[in-house]
Each structure stands twice: as C-alpha cells, then as structure tokens.
Amino acid sequence: MKRARLIYNPSSGREQMKKNLPYILDRLEKVGFETSAHATTGKDCAKRAAKQATERGFDLVIAAGGDGTINEVVNGIAEQEKRPSLGVIPAGTTNDFARALHIPRDITEACDVLCNGRLQNVDVGKVGQDYFINIAGAGTLTELTYEVPSRLKTMIGQVAYYVKGFEKLPSIRPSHVTIEYDGKKFEGEIMLFLVSNTNSVGGFEKLAPKAYLDDGLFDLLILKKTNLADAVRVVTNALRGEHIHDDRVLYIQASHIIVHSEQDLHLNLDGEYGGKLPGEFSNLHNHINVIVPNKKLACFQTTTNESFNFNN
Numbered sequence: 001m002k003r004a005r006l007i008y009n010p011s012s013g014r015e016q017m018k019k020n021l022p023y024i025l026d027r028l029e030k031v032g033f034e035t036s037a038h039a040t041t042g043k044d045c046a047k048r049a050a051k052q053a054t055e056r057g058f059d060l061v062i063a064a065g066g067d068g069t070i071n072e073v074v075n076g077i078a079e080q081e082k083r084p085s086l087g088v089i090p091a092g093t094t095n096d097f098a099r100a101l102h103i104p105r106d107i108t109e110a111c112d113v114l115c116n117g118r119l120q121n122v123d124v125g126k127v128g129q130d131y132f133i134n135i136a137g138a139g140t141l142t143e144l145t146y147e148v149p150s151r152l153k154t155m156i157g158q159v160a161y162y163v164k165g166f167e168k169l170p171s172i173r174p175s176h177v178t179i180e181y182d183g184k185k186f187e188g189e190i191m192l193f194l195v196s197n198t199n200s201v202g203g204f205e206k207l208a209p210k211a212y213l214d215d216g217l218f219d220l221l222i223l224k225k226t227n228l229a230d231a232v233r234v235v236t237n238a239l240r241g242e243h244i245h246d247d248r249v250l251y252i253q254a255s256h257i258i259v260h261s262e263q264d265l266h267l268n269l270d271g272e273y274g275g276k277l278p279g280e281f282s283n284l285h286n287h288i289n290v291i292v293p294n295k296k297l298a299c300f301q302t303t304t305n306e307s308f309n310f311n312n
C-alpha cells in the first residue's frame with residue numbers, strides 16, 4: 001500500500017487546515033493511501049518533517065500551507081537521492097506555486113487533484129545549500145514579503161502585500177550588482193532582480209510570461225534603476241505581462257546565474273528570508289515529481305500521462 005504524509009501549517013492563510021484535516025485524510029484513504037499527518041510548529045519544522053518522511057520511504061509528501069511551507073517541504077526532499085512525489089494543498093495567503101499549477105484553493109477540488117491528478121516533473125532551483133521551487137530574488141522591494149505581519153495576512157490576505165508595497169515604494173534605493181547568466185554579464189544599478197521558475201509570482205500571474213516549470217531554465221527579471229513614476233508604470237504593466245518590453249526591465253532565460261552585489265543585499269527564496277548575496281543559482285531540471293490536475297497545462301512544455309501507481 002502507498003503511504004502519504006500530510007505536512008500542514010495550522011497557522012497559514014486563514015487557519016482553515018485544522019478543520020479540513022479529517023476530510024483530506026479520508027479522501028486519500030479512499031483512493032488507497034495509508035495516511036498520516038504532521039502539524040508544523042514553526043520555522044524549519046516542515047523541512048525536518050519532509051526529510052524524515054523521505055528517509056522513512058513515504059511515496060507521497062503533501063505540503064498543505066502557503067508558499068513558505070511548500071518551500072520547506074521541497075528543501076526537506078530535494079537533497080535526498082530517492083525522492084517522494086509532492087502533493088500541494090494551497091492554504092496560504094498568495095499560493096503562487098499552487099496557482100501556477102492550477103491547483104484550486106477549494107479544498108474539495110484540491111483533493112480531487114491529489115486523488116485523480118497526474119505526476120509531472122518539475123524543475124527546482126538551488127542557491128548555495130538552499131532550494132526554491134517558485135522564485136528567488138533580492139532588492140529592497142522583495143523584502144516586503146517577510147515584513148508583512150502574519151496577523152495582517154490572515155486578516156486581509158493578499159491585499160496586505162500591496163498595502164506594504166505602496167508604503168515602501170518611495171524609500172526603495174538602487175543597488176549596484178553584477179549578474180552573470182549562462183556566460184553573459186549585466187552590471188549596473190538595479191531596484192531588484194527575480195529568478196523565477198514559474199510564471200505566477202506574488203499574485204502577478206504574468207510576471208514571467210515565458211516561464212515553463214519543466215524547461216530547465218530560470219526566467220531572470222531585472223528592474224533597473226528607476227524613479228517612482230517609472231516603478232509605478234512597470235508594476236502596472238506587470239499586471240498585464242507587458243513590463244518585459246519596458247526599457248527599465250531586462251527579461252532573460254538562463255539555467256545558471258551568479259549574482260554579486262556591492263551592498264548588503266538579502267535573498268528571498270519563495271517569500272522567505274534566504275541569507276545574503278552573493279548567490280549562485282542552478283536549475284535542477286525535472287528534479288521533483290508533483291501531482292497536478294489531469295489536463296494539459298500552459299505552464300509545462302511536456303505533458304506526462306503518468307498517474308499515481310498504487311500497485312508497485
């Protein structure tokens with residue numbers, strides 16, 4: 001019998017997970033999984049739990065929470081040689097990764113994906129000893145993702161990010177960086193850079209419009225030094241995916257990226273603090289198997305038809 005380990009964050013999003021737990025486990029049992037669950041208690045708990053589940057030979061590890069929980073679960077399994085498949089139940093505030101994979105927020109529909117979905121290979125990003133599945137970045141603007149207080153996020157959801165973003169816009173200062181990508185080089189003053197694996201970031205669904213999750217490439221976005229009016233224009237255009245043509249923006253695809261900064265810049269990995277620059281980003285092509293909806297999805301180049309095999 002296949003074994004599934006549900007790792008959930010009871011505090012994420014609007015704190016719905018505790019109530020939904022029996023329903024999720026019941027749905028998994030009905031399709032033939034032997035299930036167990038682990039509630040996280042704080043930082044790195046989901047990572048430790050995912051590592052332990054991998055070592056114990058679980059076939060499926062399900063991350064239920066926001067992007068931070070998914071990031072920790074990915075970090076727990078990505079280093080291991082024999083990796084379990086990954087399932088996702090979106091229960092956070094922005095749920096960028098689930099959104100990119102078209103996994104619905106509705107708990108019944110998210111369980112439908114887990115029970116009837118297909119397995120899909122997904123690239124994973126690595127920087128230093130850390131992994132990310134969605135996005136990495138640095139620059140003052142990216143720091144707002146961990147400055148938004150969790151109580152505010154619970155109360156007003158995604159709007160909390162925009163409130164904080166507009167509050168910060170006037171105080172953002174440029175940084176001098178060198179960015180090497182697949183043998184080429186950019187040097188200059190920037191407001192932020194993003195290394196993206198998915199097209200949906202921070203609620204902006206067209207931020208990296210050419211990104212595929214299984215192409216072995218990152219989408220690198222650089223916002224060059226701008227004034228406030230330019231920054232507002234780029235952000236507004238980003239809602240429609242039109243920012244990539246702006247002369248203040250560089251949009252590049254690459255599998256290996258090295259970033260150095262003169263200033264003390266902090267890295268952000270999937271919305272959580274990820275140490276300081278310099279950083280060397282490598283794309284681990286098709287590193288993890290994720291359960292996704294059983295249909296053709298625009299975020300993948302290749303569609304696999306493999307479903308969860310309960311017989312071996």
Ligand SMILES: Nc1ncnc2c1ncn2[C@@H]1O[C@H](COP(=O)(O)OP(=O)(O)OP(=O)(O)O)[C@@H](O)[C@H]1O
Binds near residue numbers: 013045065095271
């Ligand atoms: N029981 C808990 N109580 C409080 N915080 C927790 C608990 N378990 C995990 N955490 C913290 O929650 C963070 C991850 O939150 P998560 O991403 O799941 O939800 P979110 O912040 O609401 O959503 P999003 O990341 O989409 O904005 C981690 O930093 C982790 O340290």
